Amino acid sequence: MTDYEAAILDVDGTIVRGEELLPNVTDGLHALEDAGIDRLLFSNNPTRGSDHYGTKLEPYGIDVDPATVLTSATVSAEYLATTHPDERVYLVGSDRLEAILEEATVELTADPAAADVVLGSFDREFSYGSLWGALRALEDGTPFYGTDPDTTIPIDGGLIPGSGAILAAMEAVAGREPDAILGKPSSVAAAAATNRLESDPERTLVVGDRLNTDIALGERAGMETALVLTGVMDRDDVDDAAVQPDHVLESLAEVDTLL
Numbered sequence: 001m002t003d004y005e006a007a008i009l010d011v012d013g014t015i016v017r018g019e020e021l022l023p024n025v026t027d028g029l030h031a032l033e034d035a036g037i038d039r040l041l042f043s044n045n046p047t048r049g050s051d052h053y054g055t056k057l058e059p060y061g062i063d064v065d066p067a068t069v070l071t072s073a074t075v076s077a078e079y080l081a082t083t084h085p086d087e088r089v090y091l092v093g094s095d096r097l098e099a100i101l102e103e104a105t106v107e108l109t110a111d112p113a114a115a116d117v118v119l120g121s122f123d124r125e126f127s128y129g130s131l132w133g134a135l136r137a138l139e140d141g142t143p144f145y146g147t148d149p150d151t152t153i154p155i156d157g158g159l160i161p162g163s164g165a166i167l168a169a170m171e172a173v174a175g176r177e178p179d180a181i182l183g184k185p186s187s188v189a190a191a192a193a194t195n196r197l198e199s200d201p202e203r204t205l206v207v208g209d210r211l212n213t214d215i216a217l218g219e220r221a222g223m224e225t226a227l228v229l230t231g232v233m234d235r236d237d238v239d240d241a242a243v244q245p246d247h248v249l250e251s252l253a254e255v256d257t258l259l
Helices: 025-034 052-060 072-083 095-103 128-137 163-174 187-197 211-220 235-239 252-258
Strands: 006-009 038-043 069-071 088-092 117-120 144-146 152-155 158-161 204-208 224-228 247-249
Touching: 006 187, 025 038, 025 252, 038 187, 052 069, 069 072, 069 187, 072 095, 072 117, 072 144, 072 187, 088 095, 088 128, 117 128, 117 163, 128 163, 144 163, 187 211, 204 211, 204 252, 211 224, 224 252, 247 252
Parallel strands: 006 038, 006 204, 038 069, 088 117, 117 144, 204 224, 224 247
Antiparallel strands: 152 158
């Protein structure tokens, strides 16, 4: 028996790193399944939709229902479609995010002067021109959102700049921070996760590799938290951090010790 009804699991740095499955994480996933714990994968990857991780993890024998997956892209798309219907969104982001927004019937514009809303995110093609366009789109107090705050992304062999780095540049030229970050650890993300799981927050475990997103999400939502050391954080990072996990695990493979 376990006290947990559900678990929210980060993906990049927790289940996979780059394109590779992290060692022995299937042991942790099977332990959660055997304990009858509902599972929700929640990635701050703003370039992927809910169906991506089923395809990615299927070769490793991990069955993932798209209905049990959230990403910062899908949460952002749902939020903008609901709160800014019929408004034009100027996107600084990837082609994949653009497709996810369009699928959610979010209207996009490439004209900064026509922007009713601005969304900043990860973009490998980010340039001086992108930044100039964002500056013009953000004039006159245009609502400003970010998909996620991750300044770096773990890949095979190291780290690459993430959405947070691009948002920092946009903030600098606009002279203001985003009105909200829509992915983890925001209240928008927490609501999306709890609505999908329909579980008691006090009986929900959040597992991830970042203190400022995964662990902060759980702390704000009243959930129990476990930091894994397979991503961007190590034990030294925990000692002086403002956000503290309830548990620290070497990897998701050790989650059975909490059940």
